[in-house]
Amino acid sequence: DIQMTQSPSSLSASVGDRVTITCRASQSISNYLNWYQLIPGKAPKLLIYTASSLQSGVPSRFSGSGSGTDFTLTISSLQPEDFATYYCQQSYSSPYTFGQGTNLEIK
Amino acid sequence: EVQLLESGGDLVQPGGSLRLSCAASGFTFSNYPMSWVRQAPGKGLEWVSAIFGNGGTTFYADSVKGRFTISRDNSKNTLYLQMNSLRAEDTAVYHCATYRHPIHFDNWGQGTLVTVSS
Numbered sequence A: 001d002i003q004m005t006q007s008p009s010s011l012s013a014s015v016g017d018r019v020t021i022t023c024r025a026s027q028s029i030s031n032y033l034n035w036y037q038l039i040p041g042k043a044p045k046l047l048i049y050t051a052s053s054l055q056s057g058v059p060s061r062f063s064g065s066g067s068g069t070d071f072t073l074t075i076s077s078l079q080p081e082d083f084a085t086y087y088c089q090q091s092y093s094s095p096y097t098f099g100q101g102t103n104l105e106i107k
Numbered sequence B: 001e002v003q004l005l006e007s008g009g010d011l012v013q014p015g016g017s018l019r020l021s022c023a024a025s026g027f028t029f030s031n032y033p034m035s036w037v038r039q040a041p042g043k044g045l046e047w048v049s050a051i052f053g054n055g056g057t058t059f060y061a062d063s064v065k066g067r068f069t070i071s072r073d074n075s076k077n078t079l080y081l082q083m084n085s086l087r088a089e090d091t092a093v094y095h096c097a098t099y100r101h102p103i104h105f106d107n108w109g110q111g112t113l114v115t116v117s118s
Helices: none
Strands: A004-007 A010-013 A019-025 A033-038 A045-049 A062-067 A070-075 A085-090 A102-106 B003-007 B018-025 B034-039 B045-051 B058-060 B068-073 B078-083 B092-100 B104-108 B112-116
Touching: A004 A085, A010 A019, A019 A033, A019 A085, A019 A102, A033 A062, A033 B104, A045 A062, A045 B104, A070 A085, A085 B045, B003 B092, B018 B034, B018 B092, B018 B112, B034 B068, B034 B078, B034 B104, B045 B068, B045 B078, B045 B092, B058 B068, B078 B092
Parallel strands: A010 A102
Antiparallel strands: A004 A019, A019 A070, A033 A045, A033 A085, A062 A070, A085 A102, B003 B018, B018 B078, B034 B045, B034 B092, B045 B058, B068 B078, B092 B104, B092 B112
8 A cells, every 4th residue: 555644744934824744655656646634523624636626616826846755745825724734645546545644734 | 416315224232234315306316327336433434335327237346245225116116224243343324326437426425323232
């Protein structure tokens, strides 16, 4: 199975900050990398697919980049509703594994 | 608007069975492949199973293969997950989701809690 490792595991930031979360795959996955946002009590939300494609309806302050084994999710200017847990997920091969999550907290 | 509503979660003893349902609305259900993804308490997300739109092809994670069965009734716009021989490690919130290729889960339900405990 492909292992996905996110860093950091947790992060404190303030409204307006620029934040970057990293995801590393245990082998090359081309650009088959997706990002999700989880907020307790709400349905998970797809943010980015195929590494850099913004899902419809997702604010443009979210962006993704990378290919091969190293990927990043960037939030250009944090808003109060962005404090959540973020997961990467590879879609290169089954089983479609997720990272362990990055908990983004208010500083 | 796409809506996915899971139900059927409960407290069940180890070795027991449970069937989860996911009622879909707001899209042409039969056109979309569907999946189950779970999140154990305090843990990350784990893909469980997937099924093509016509129900003819299914996929499973090794952790549930042989114990869980995914199915769908396109006439009822409903996805199912039959879970047998349940173990403590199956305790989780189970989400249903639509997906597109290359696999990304683009619409999710809020989930239903399954607790396996004696």
